[in-house]
Amino acid sequence: MSETPPLLVDIDGTLTDESRAIDPRVFPVLREWPETVVIATGKAMPFPIALCEFLGIERTVVAENGGVVFVEATDELQLRGDHEASLAVAEAYRELGHELGFGAVDLANRWRETEIVVSLNQPLEPLERVAEEFGLVVLDTGFAYHVTDPSVDKGTGLAAICAELEMDPSSFLAVGDSENDAEAFDVAGEAIAVANADETAKARADRVTEARYADGFLEAVAPYRP
Known part of the structure; x- marks a missing residue:
């Protein structure tokens, strides 16, 4: 051993x-x-x-x-990370007609303090575009898209x-x-x-x-x- x-x-x-x-x-x-x-x-x-x-x-x-x-x-x-920017991404994404995809209660995002997550059944390309506008990146973990601070x-x-x-x-x-x-x-x-x-x-x-x-x-x- x-x-x-x-x-x-x-x-x-x-x-x-x-x-x-x-x-x-x-x-x-x-x-x-x-x-x-x-x-x-x-x-x-x-x-x-x-x-x-x-x-x-x-x-x-x-x-x-x-x-x-x-x-x-x-x-x-x-x-660590820019939570305000991630919330702004979520709002802009909704304004484009998309949802975060976890329902009304949204347990996936309810307790997040530095990032947001979006369901994999939602479109990725507009999410990446909006995230880039706010200086954030999107990670695909295989379970969700994470909009997070690259730092x-x-x-x-x-x-x-x-x-x-x-x-x-x-x-x-x-x-x-x-x-x-x-x-x-x-x-x-x-x-x-x-x-x-x-x-x-x-x-x-x-x-x-x-x-x-x-x-x-x-x-x-x-x-x-x-």
Whole structure:
């Protein structure tokens, strides 16, 4: 068994199956991981916080693709990115006759503090055009279009956490499946993409697992488990 590194891991497509249900086999892995675990996701902060809460692990999270960073050990919450610009994009997109696509209650956007998300069943080209007008970019995570500030990403989020904890990003193992994991892959010491990852993630990873989804995550961490 290799020495266990701190771990940064995505949720959707990495800890889940293809229906986005978390595979319960990952729970003991995360709960028993002996080093720092960072949950890094495109989801709003309540989702990774809840995952950590119910796992019983320290709440150390990167949410909204780096827009939100929380470190429980130092009680530090950082909000990064231009939320006002993302809200303006949403308004302009609606004025063009489109919707965000998550219904009236819109749980996908309800708790977001730095970006917005748009359903994949909505047109991409006008969204990208409007986002560019406001200095933002659109990330396709395979689960939604994220309208986000290009100055933040999971890599900057990991760097912010490491600054709080006096750690080095290069000490981390990062596991993910999407283009929004690529910047974290760039700064982590070891980066592994699960087999269902998109081409951007695969190209930036050090290696790609043979297995898909949560099976791929379990394969990625197997060398570090007893």
